[in-house]
Amino acid sequence: MSDNLASKITDSELEVMKLLWRAKDALPVTAIREQLQESKGWEPATIKTLISRLVSKGAVHQEKRNVYYYSPVITQKEYSSWATKDLITRIYNGKARDLIASLVDSDGLSEDDIAELRDMFKVEE
Amino acid sequence: MSDNLASKITDSELEVMKLLWRAKDALPVTAIREQLQESKGWEPATIKTLISRLVSKGAVHQEKRNVYYYSPVITQKEYSSWATKDLITRIYNGKARDLIASLVDSDGLSEDDIAELRDMFKVEE
DNA sequence: TTGCTTAAGCTACAATTGTAAACTTAATTG
DNA sequence: CAATTAAGTTTACAATTGTAGCTTAAGCAA
Known part of the structure; x- marks a missing residue:
């Protein structure tokens, strides 16, 4: 993994990654939100921001189905x-x-x- | 060491800490600058800022002699x-x-x- | 003693991070 | 199909971090 990728996963983003790592399959925002909203007390918007940032830095992959499904690129x-x-x-x-x-x-x-x-x-x- | 202290030593600040750890005694800015200016390419002002921040967060102690001498509080x-x-x-x-x-x-x-x-x-x- | 060279203190400013609202578009439901 | 809701996008905004300049005060050389 390049320094570029990993070095840029921040603490908050890491929480999202952890969740994705735990999941066996790609997850839609709903599922991600469900877990983080409770465990972290984050607003939906916050969670969405974190996911977007992870996608743009290449740590998470998004796949368009009916709705986007997210999965970790970095293991x-x-x-x-x-x-x-x-x-x-x-x-x-x-x-x-x-x-x-x-x-x-x-x-x-x-x-x-x-x-x-x-x-x-x-x-x- | 409280979480407060250590968690707040940033990467740049850590360079200053490393230098202070290496030194046996307290050092004046001059000495700190001498080393970091070359190895890190930092401007004197930058080095001074880092030292000040470390002092205000309690990671470094300053002692007034003719001029201030700095030594690590956290080992x-x-x-x-x-x-x-x-x-x-x-x-x-x-x-x-x-x-x-x-x-x-x-x-x-x-x-x-x-x-x-x-x-x-x-x-x- | 008077200016010159620094030390020390204060201010600055852009990038990143944590946190989230506002707006837009697409989907679901009555 | 219109209205509601939820997904996705754009924008925001304060705190922290990296990086540094400006100002003032003080010690030293001429």
Whole structure:
């Protein structure tokens, strides 16, 4: 994913993306609105603006049926991994291990997490 | 560190923080400018604005000597760990291990990183 | 001491973001 | 078919951010 795309997904827009990622299929505004209006307390107009911005920045695709249906162009994986690398670049001088060290070291990991990570790194060839 | 503080350090401001973190002692504008003017191509006025904003948001402390000397209030560790937790909250549903899984899984880790992490999580058994 | 060079403070201004209303067009319903 | 409603488009507007100039005050050199 190009820096252009992901870097421009703002916090509010991300809420829309999350919803689209959760959905298996493309969704019409109605469906999007239904969820965000309640969970976020946003006005329909606000939600529409966010969707439009995402479409114009190429993060969401719109398909005309009876009414437009929206689906994510950028996958959640792409986005998360981009965001993570971005954090590493900006804050950890590009060193992924420093991120993890920081997590370990600031109690960012639960016992469970650590157990799981131990596993994760054990089996790895 | 409160959410208030860290969440408000913007990208440009972060460059100033990084410099202050690197410095062992408080620095006068001159010193800060010297470095950022070259590395970032910023005008003196810009640098001054960033410093002022950091001071007013409480991330940097200023001490009047002959001239003001600036030093970080928020430590780099505090900031990184905050930023990391923030990422986890926003993108990984609060699950630190998902962050790491994503790193592993998107080739965000070099062989070296993995070796080191394996050490880090080595089972003492 | 008087102006010259900066530091510090205040002001500016465009782009982005969060939030939304107003207007226009198309669809649904009586 | 006319009226209502909902979808889609355009416009708005304040806060934040990136970037910087202008003004005033103060220290230093001549």
